[in-house]
Amino acid sequence: MQNAILPILMFLAVIMSVFAVYSLVTDIFVRDRKRVQDRLDVEFHNKQREKVKRSLLYKGTDPFQFNPSDAVQLRSTWSEWLQSILDQSGLEMTKSRLLIYTVSVAIGCGVLSGVLIRNLIIGLIVAVFSSIIPLMYVKFKRNRRLEAMRRQLSDAFDLMARILRAGQSMSQAMQAVGNEFASPIAEEFAYCSEQQNLGLATELSMRDLARRTGLIEINIFVVAVLVQRQVGGNLSEILEKLANVVRERYKTRGAIQTLTAEGRMQASILMALPPLLLVAMLIVNHDYAMVLIHQPILIGGMAFFMLMGGLWIRKIVNFDF
Known part of the structure; x- marks a missing residue:
């Protein structure tokens, strides 16, 4: 009997030892990771608060006596x-x-x-x-950021709908999006929540959210929230339907990007071909290429018509829906 109990006790002792070591290691690393994450969250919210205080909407106004109808x-x-x-x-x-x-x-x-x-x-x-290179870089970063925000919108609206159904306020729902999601949508919603916490009118902060993002989905969300504040209604149900609409719009947008990929590739090749050929001629046959270089009117005309052609193709492959 004792010989049967001894292996069981040894097995339990090994399991408890492994569990103790695992708990110790987990406590050390997870605790430090959680402390770092908490500090990052605090710094993130402090940064958003300071950004709100520096904004033009907050400067020069008394946040506790501000009337949206007085806004210019x-x-x-x-x-x-x-x-x-x-x-x-x-x-x-x-x-x-x-x-x-x-x-x-x-x-x-x-x-x-x-x-x-x-x-x-x-x-x-x-x-x-x-x-125009710096402005093109800014617009490139803008397009990437807005595309990332579109991917997050439907899940963010679902989370806000669940929080509102649980009895929380809109400000708390927006703060939850800022806490649970990654950038860029976390930055925008946390910024809007901080505006309201500092006393800025809800209507003005929501309209500023729509202006900063520039997305039609955010505009619809802002209109829905402002209308609900005036006439009432089930805002959680509205957000659920809006999440479905945003999700379907994103799928349609992806299908459009796939169908127009060939046109965009053709535009890139046609825009890059003349400059590359000019550089190649300068390397291969410099004297022959210098004849064209000494005719700046031709080069200016080529650049102008290339620009017009690029804008024309861009207008064809990019459209609103």
Whole structure:
């Protein structure tokens, strides 16, 4: 009997030892990981709070006495459009810094091409066309960020619907999205929640959310929330239906991107072919290519018609639905 009990006790002792070692190691590493994650969450919310305090909507107003009807109607100007592009890109960049980058790239590319080709007019043409590179980079980052946000929207609306059904408020639902999701949707919803926590009117903060994101799905969400605040209704059910609509729109958008992939590839090849051939001729037969270089009007016309063709193809393969 004792010989039968001894192996069982040894087996239990080994299991308990392994469990104790596992618990110790897990406690050490998970505790440190949780502490780091908590600090990151605190820093994230502090950053959003400081960003709200620096915003133009918060400056110069008493947040506890602010009336949305007293807000000045924003006019669509070039400066505001540029600021919206920067906000939607998620880059920590101001309009003045973007202007500095634009001027620097234009001067650098223009001087470099002018020195290499030894033609002032060509240098000016290159400077003009290269000045749009920083803005193109900002728009590229903006498109990637908005596409990532579209992928997260349906799940975020589902989470908000469940939280509202549990009896929580809209501000708490938006804060939950900021806590549970990754960037970029976490940043935008946490920013909107911090605006409301600092006393900014709900209507104004929601409209600012729609302006910063620039997505039609967010615009629909903002309109639904504002209408529900005025006339009432089941907001959780509205968010569930909106999540289904956003999910179907994303599927349709993916199908459109697949069907228009050939057109976009053709546009890229047609836009890249003339400059690449010019560079190849400069390397292979320099004297022959310099005949074209000494005709800046032809190069300017080629660049103009290439730009028009690229915009035309872009208009064909990109459309709203």
